Amino acid sequence: MEARNQTAISEFLLLGLTEDPDLQPLIFSLFLVIYLVTVLGNMLIILAVISDSHLHTPMYFFLSNLSLNDICMSTTTVPNMLVNIQTRDRSISYTGCLAQIGLALVFGGLENCLLAVMAYDRYVAICHPLRYTVIMSTRLCVLLSLFSLGISIVYGLLHSLMILRLSFSSVVKIPHFFCELPQIIKLTCSDTSVDNIVIYVAAAIFCGVPVFGIMLSYTHIVSSVLRLSSSEGKYKAFSTCSSHLSVVFLFYGTGFGVYISSTVAASPQKTAVISAMYSVAPQLMNPFIYSLRNRDMKAVLWRLIARIVSVP
Numbered sequence: 001m002e003a004r005n006q007t008a009i010s011e012f013l014l015l016g017l018t019e020d021p022d023l024q025p026l027i028f029s030l031f032l033v034i035y036l037v038t039v040l041g042n043m044l045i046i047l048a049v050i051s052d053s054h055l056h057t058p059m060y061f062f063l064s065n066l067s068l069n070d071i072c073m074s075t076t077t078v079p080n081m082l083v084n085i086q087t088r089d090r091s092i093s094y095t096g097c098l099a100q101i102g103l104a105l106v107f108g109g110l111e112n113c114l115l116a117v118m119a120y121d122r123y124v125a126i127c128h129p130l131r132y133t134v135i136m137s138t139r140l141c142v143l144l145s146l147f148s149l150g151i152s153i154v155y156g157l158l159h160s161l162m163i164l165r166l167s168f169s170s171v172v173k174i175p176h177f178f179c180e181l182p183q184i185i186k187l188t189c190s191d192t193s194v195d196n197i198v199i200y201v202a203a204a205i206f207c208g209v210p211v212f213g214i215m216l217s218y219t220h221i222v223s224s225v226l227r228l229s230s231s232e233g234k235y236k237a238f239s240t241c242s243s244h245l246s247v248v249f250l251f252y253g254t255g256f257g258v259y260i261s262s263t264v265a266a267s268p269q270k271t272a273v274i275s276a277m278y279s280v281a282p283q284l285m286n287p288f289i290y291s292l293r294n295r296d297m298k299a300v301l302w303r304l305i306a307r308i309v310s311v312p
Helices: 021-051 058-087 094-127 129-135 138-164 181-187 193-226 231-264 268-292 295-310
Strands: 011-014 091-093
Touching (some): 021 058, 021 268, 058 138, 091 094, 094 129, 094 181, 094 193, 094 231, 138 181, 268 295
Antiparallel strands (some): 011 091
């Protein structure tokens, strides 16, 4: 089939997780519940941090940023999928697809950066406790958040502009429930050798550096904690990192699992199902991890929920 320039493409077709019509109501209900729980859980985290002065600390400031990012990440992909299932219209405009790719990369990159910033916050809290309030000032926290957002926007724009130069056939069917960069690259008619190099180099820089920062921070944390003589002090120090570590393992664990599974998956549809876990699982589980493993957050959330329920 002869390739046409990307400007001639008006829309793509999202095939979703399955083409079986009997499974569509089940998928719709499942993802609707996941989306609502994700938005509600992360919104409660944000409201809890805002409403309680005891949570006005750098750690909870970054946590509220992470929760807001998780809401945005889920909103980028899931609502469009739900509308497509409900209307039985699988089409998405070229502009909409490009925007979805860019936003997914921006919010994915921002989560990556925020996890690194939160690891640095834990490093300062444990390794330099006496200077914590001086180092982690409000100005630095805001600058770190803005810098993370700026880096993520550059990462998303880089790949979005890269897609603009690609050409596609007249009918493009994406075996996924949202426009994902690797799927788009596979479906293009253009030479993707340069694009693949850009993807790997960008991943090494924009994703590798935050991962290295997390590893470096926790190397210093473990080294500092092991030097403590009190077992109670060691437990307290590690407990302050447990929630963040759980989120880190969930985010990178699911991502690594998707990458490994996609290389051995028998069909693109199975790859889409596996990738769906990475797209929704971390955003869904993060509020539960921080609320269940953090006594201060749990107490504030219960008070907030009680206040909301008691309102006539």
